[in-house]
Amino acid sequence: MNDTFPVAGRERLETAADTQQLGFRLGQALEAGDVVILDGPLGAGKTTFTQGLARGMQVKGRVTSPTFVIAREHRSLIDGPSLVHVDAYRLLGAGDEHAGEVDASGALDSLDLDTDLDDAVVVAEWGGGLVEQITDTYMLISFDRETAVAADPDSSARYVQWRVVHN
Template identity: 60%
Template sequence: MIDEQHRSIRCETAAETQACAQQLAKELGAGDVVILEGPLGAGKTTFTQGLARGLDVQGRVTSPTFQIAREHHPNGAGPTLIHVDAYRLLEAGEDPLDALESLDLITEMDRAVVVAEWGGGMMEQLAESYIHVIIDRTTAVDETPESEARIISWRRVDAARSRG
C-alpha cells in the first residue's frame, strides 16, 4: 500500500505520465479510491490511461465527461477500474452521497479501483483512505512556455482525519 509519505515526480511527456501511473497502479487494489486534481488539460485522463494499463483492464480509456462514469473490466483476476468525472456530479447540484449512490459506486468498491477526475470534496466519502494525485502543468509552463512537462504528486490521505 502507499504510505503517508508525499511523493512527486516530473514527467516530461504524456508517455512518462502514463508510465508513472502504471507504476502507481502496482500499489493499488480493490477498494482503493484515487482522486485526480488538476486544471483542464493537465493530463488526468492520460494519467488514468496509465493506471488502466497497470491494472490490465479492458477497453480504451477516454474522458468520462459525457457518461459520468466508465467501467473497465480486468483481463485477469485484478480489480475493475471505474473512471468517474465527479465534476458532472457536483455540477448537477445533487447531494454528493446521493450522487455516488446513484452510480452504485459504493456497492462496487469491494471489486474496483475508483479513479475520479475532479473528485475532491465528494469521493473521499467512499473509503477510509484515498490516494490524492495532483497534476501540475503550471510550474513547467511558467519555466518554459513550450514545455509539455507536468509535476505529479501523490499521497495517501486518511479520509476520517481529513473530514475532522
C-alpha cells in the same frame, strides 16, 4: 494499495508517455477498494495518467475522459479489480445550486454499475468533495502544468504530486 508504490512523492514528467508510465506503476500497486482522486486543471494529464493506470491494472477497454458519460467501468483481464473511472465534477452537479447537498455514495449508486465499489478501484477526476464522503483513506494526486510552462513556455512537462490522505 500494496507497498510497491510510495505513499507520497513528486515527479516532473516531461511527456505524455512519462505520465502514463507513472500511472502504470501506480496501477500495478492498486487493490480492490482503493480510491484515487485526480486534481488539476483541464489538459493537465488526468486522463493520460488514468490510461497508464488502467494498463498497470490490466483492465479492458479504451480509457477516455468520462466527461460525457460521467463514469466508465473497465473490467479486469486478469481476475483483478475493475476500474471505475468517474468525472466527479459532473456526478456531483458542480455548478448546480444544489451541488453541496448531493450524497456522494447515493450518486455513485445511481450510476447502476455492475461492480460493487468495494471490489473495484475508483479513480475520480475532479474528486474533491466526493471521496471525503465515501472513504476514510484515499490517494490524492495533483497535476501542475503551470510551473513548468512558466519557466519554459514551450514545455510539455507537468509536475505530479501525490499522497495518501487519512480522514
